[in-house]
Amino acid sequence: MESYHYLFDLAIILLSTKLFGLLTKRFNMPQVVGALLAGVILGPAVFGVMQETAFIKEVAEIGVIVLMFCAGMETDIQELKNSGKASFIIAVAGVLIPIAGGFAVAYFFNRPGMIESDAAGTVFLQNMFIGVILTATSVSITVETLKEIGKLKTASGNAILGAAIIDDILGIIALTIITSMADSSVNIVSVLLKIVAFFVFAVIAGYLFYKFYANWFEKSGKGMHRHSIVVFVFCLLMSYVAEEWFGVADITGAFIAGLIISCTQKTKYVAAKFDTVSYLLLSPVFFASIGLKVVLPEMNVILILFATILTVVAVLTKVVGCGLGAKLCKYKGKDCIRIGVGMVSRGEVALIVASKGEAVGLMGTNFLGPIVIVVLITTIITPILLKIVYKDAEDENSLPEGASGFAGGYEELEHYRKN
Amino acid sequence: MESYHYLFDLAIILLSTKLFGLLTKRFNMPQVVGALLAGVILGPAVFGVMQETAFIKEVAEIGVIVLMFCAGMETDIQELKNSGKASFIIAVAGVLIPIAGGFAVAYFFNRPGMIESDAAGTVFLQNMFIGVILTATSVSITVETLKEIGKLKTASGNAILGAAIIDDILGIIALTIITSMADSSVNIVSVLLKIVAFFVFAVIAGYLFYKFYANWFEKSGKGMHRHSIVVFVFCLLMSYVAEEWFGVADITGAFIAGLIISCTQKTKYVAAKFDTVSYLLLSPVFFASIGLKVVLPEMNVILILFATILTVVAVLTKVVGCGLGAKLCKYKGKDCIRIGVGMVSRGEVALIVASKGEAVGLMGTNFLGPIVIVVLITTIITPILLKIVYKDAEDENSLPEGASGFAGGYEELEHYRKN
Numbered sequence: 001m002e003s004y005h006y007l008f009d010l011a012i013i014l015l016s017t018k019l020f021g022l023l024t025k026r027f028n029m030p031q032v033v034g035a036l037l038a039g040v041i042l043g044p045a046v047f048g049v050m051q052e053t054a055f056i057k058e059v060a061e062i063g064v065i066v067l068m069f070c071a072g073m074e075t076d077i078q079e080l081k082n083s084g085k086a087s088f089i090i091a092v093a094g095v096l097i098p099i100a101g102g103f104a105v106a107y108f109f110n111r112p113g114m115i116e117s118d119a120a121g122t123v124f125l126q127n128m129f130i131g132v133i134l135t136a137t138s139v140s141i142t143v144e145t146l147k148e149i150g151k152l153k154t155a156s157g158n159a160i161l162g163a164a165i166i167d168d169i170l171g172i173i174a175l176t177i178i179t180s181m182a183d184s185s186v187n188i189v190s191v192l193l194k195i196v197a198f199f200v201f202a203v204i205a206g207y208l209f210y211k212f213y214a215n216w217f218e219k220s221g222k223g224m225h226r227h228s229i230v231v232f233v234f235c236l237l238m239s240y241v242a243e244e245w246f247g248v249a250d251i252t253g254a255f256i257a258g259l260i261i262s263c264t265q266k267t268k269y270v271a272a273k274f275d276t277v278s279y280l281l282l283s284p285v286f287f288a289s290i291g292l293k294v295v296l297p298e299m300n301v302i303l304i305l306f307a308t309i310l311t312v313v314a315v316l317t318k319v320v321g322c323g324l325g326a327k328l329c330k331y332k333g334k335d336c337i338r339i340g341v342g343m344v345s346r347g348e349v350a351l352i353v354a355s356k357g358e359a360v361g362l363m364g365t366n367f368l369g370p371i372v373i374v375v376l377i378t379t380i381i382t383p384i385l386l387k388i389v390y391k392d393a394e395d396e397n398s399l400p401e402g403a404s405g406f407a408g409g410y411e412e413l414e415h416y417r418k419n
Numbered sequence: 420m421e422s423y424h425y426l427f428d429l430a431i432i433l434l435s436t437k438l439f440g441l442l443t444k445r446f447n448m449p450q451v452v453g454a455l456l457a458g459v460i461l462g463p464a465v466f467g468v469m470q471e472t473a474f475i476k477e478v479a480e481i482g483v484i485v486l487m488f489c490a491g492m493e494t495d496i497q498e499l500k501n502s503g504k505a506s507f508i509i510a511v512a513g514v515l516i517p518i519a520g521g522f523a524v525a526y527f528f529n530r531p532g533m534i535e536s537d538a539a540g541t542v543f544l545q546n547m548f549i550g551v552i553l554t555a556t557s558v559s560i561t562v563e564t565l566k567e568i569g570k571l572k573t574a575s576g577n578a579i580l581g582a583a584i585i586d587d588i589l590g591i592i593a594l595t596i597i598t599s600m601a602d603s604s605v606n607i608v609s610v611l612l613k614i615v616a617f618f619v620f621a622v623i624a625g626y627l628f629y630k631f632y633a634n635w636f637e638k639s640g641k642g643m644h645r646h647s648i649v650v651f652v653f654c655l656l657m658s659y660v661a662e663e664w665f666g667v668a669d670i671t672g673a674f675i676a677g678l679i680i681s682c683t684q685k686t687k688y689v690a691a692k693f694d695t696v697s698y699l700l701l702s703p704v705f706f707a708s709i710g711l712k713v714v715l716p717e718m719n720v721i722l723i724l725f726a727t728i729l730t731v732v733a734v735l736t737k738v739v740g741c742g743l744g745a746k747l748c749k750y751k752g753k754d755c756i757r758i759g760v761g762m763v764s765r766g767e768v769a770l771i772v773a774s775k776g777e778a779v780g781l782m783g784t785n786f787l788g789p790i791v792i793v794v795l796i797t798t799i800i801t802p803i804l805l806k807i808v809y810k811d812a813e814d815e816n817s818l819p820e821g822a823s824g825f826a827g828g829y830e831e832l833e834h835y836r837k838n
Contacts, residue, residue, distance in 0.1 A: 004480075004658070004663055005659075007484070007655050007659040007669065008655070008659045010481070010655055011651075011652045011655035011656045011659065014648050014651060014652050015648075018645055018648045018649070022645065054473065054474070055474070058425055058474050062426070062429070226437055229433050229437045229698075229699060232700075233430045233433050233434045236429055236430035236433070237430045240423055240424075240426040240427045240430065243426075244423055244427075250426065273695050273699055276692050276696060277696050277699055277700055279648075280644075280647055280651060280693075281696055281700075
């Protein structure tokens, strides 16, 4: 007789992530926090009633691929072009300074006698990777908060939205470069060549797919199911090819596949279908699987110190980085702080990056606990800080140059927090 | 580095089942036939480029659970009550005679020197199981054909719909009894006690769930995502508990969970969500996984003879069984034949039963090839036969007693054939 325990595991994951998600929502925190906590509580960190099986791992991987695919589909390239260089400058500053900050903190802690690492990559890459994790921005929580307090369609709101999307793309590039370098047997030149080759491949594949797909799409008005399946196949193949042919992270392939689909018509229909598959099956398994990996008994004093300092650095580098970027684009002083605070939340994006790094041997298992803490705190703290910095926002009306008309539409993972 | 091959497998399964599905659809055959063929062609029977991995197996199992769950949700208990005893009598006759026919054919072939069986159950149970497979009716193809020729809302059309639903329930009961007896170490009394215990458990669990769920459902109008998840958790737990606590097939648990949900409001909303998850991910994997199990090199002369005879018996026993049942209910001669022909298609239901039997050791692997052939032929032949027997159907207007007002609404798996 075969074992049916995975059915039970799946039921418990779905139930607990939802229950904790609704609980955190009740306390005005994003549901993602609850879903993570559910995994931590089920896993070895607390009760140890569940382990990460091969089934959970593979479903979780498809879950993160679909999440990144949806993020790509929801990126509006046209609006991005319109949002101008202000968002770009803010995003670049908001990526570089956190990388430096994360690297510096990891440099002090990631050594024998401090935090032991079981990662395979060089120490330099490992420390760099902590920096890359800190670049991630999960703007969905900010969007929700700004909507709530009615400040989404302001100068600072626009800047945050545009910058967060570019931040995603820069983050993907940083992740792609660093994970490609994880295999220490290859040299940097061949790694960079492979990355370039992948992007060339992606452009060609995307162009061919778009031509074929758009053509076919026009011909057949009804019977949309087949389109969702074709699109899904494209996403899976891009993910697979990225990993196996080019040594690039599968989620990079999925994100780019999503970007390509976002250029087609009726993206919304397809995205809604993936939304359903994601919230009903895949993404709860992904968030729980991260929580399951967290090991609390090894959370000694040094790890707690590391988590604390990294959290402070994570918050400060985003506020300072994005704030400086905004200053360069001549935003007002108060708006610079608002923009910086709006980018603090790391959310699911940082978790996606971290779990990838752990899988390819760029981050020791010991570091996962602190990273989860950083993500939880930055995610919880953002709505609170935002409400503070927007308290006296009577002056928020004029849009400065280069930040024109970018608002709304960014609903990455919104379903997950809403329901 | 981990392997990402399951991403590739998944992409190929989704692509090939859809392509072959569209191909068979073009030849006026159900898409399920194409999906099956895709698996056969990818698997050891033809090209052998794909194996059934643990990942495929587990996703397929969740797929079949969701299929049966949807079938349960789409069963309208109220309409079933209205459709009266005619449908019941037709269904009973259409279950008993195929069981006898299947048993008889298996009795001659399932023995050393003829077809070697690697199944664990007693020979009697194995032969009985072939009979149980033949009881299945997949009415969806008939419904589609009758709609096409405009004969769905006739006396015979109503009778077919009602009988097919009752046939599903009787089939589930037969499957439950025989799979529970698979473990030869237990005696028949304790098996029957466990089955009764499971149904008692299901009634209590269903009642409690319904009370709790209906209550909660009323309170929260918006935020329907959570309802889909709660319903899914209920389905998974019922499936798990059926298998692990009572030794009853997991799909029985899923079907009953679906029946319970069908009594709640807004079933349609929830069912639509599962529909999406099913066609976009789960059911292609299930159908392909069955095809992957078929081994053609072992299809020797005896197996082909067995397949041929079993196909003839499968068609005749349904036509004769259901036709006799209809005769007992005083349907006209022509309508009796129409009703019998309408119940011939075995479709996905027989495959679900067969794959279950193979998993619990009630059916030798050698038998899977012939069974797939039987399913394919009965499924392909039904629309053709139906069009013949309805050719001169001018006399189809009056509904006889006991078959009042049962039409429409039965759309099991319709999405799969439509798109």
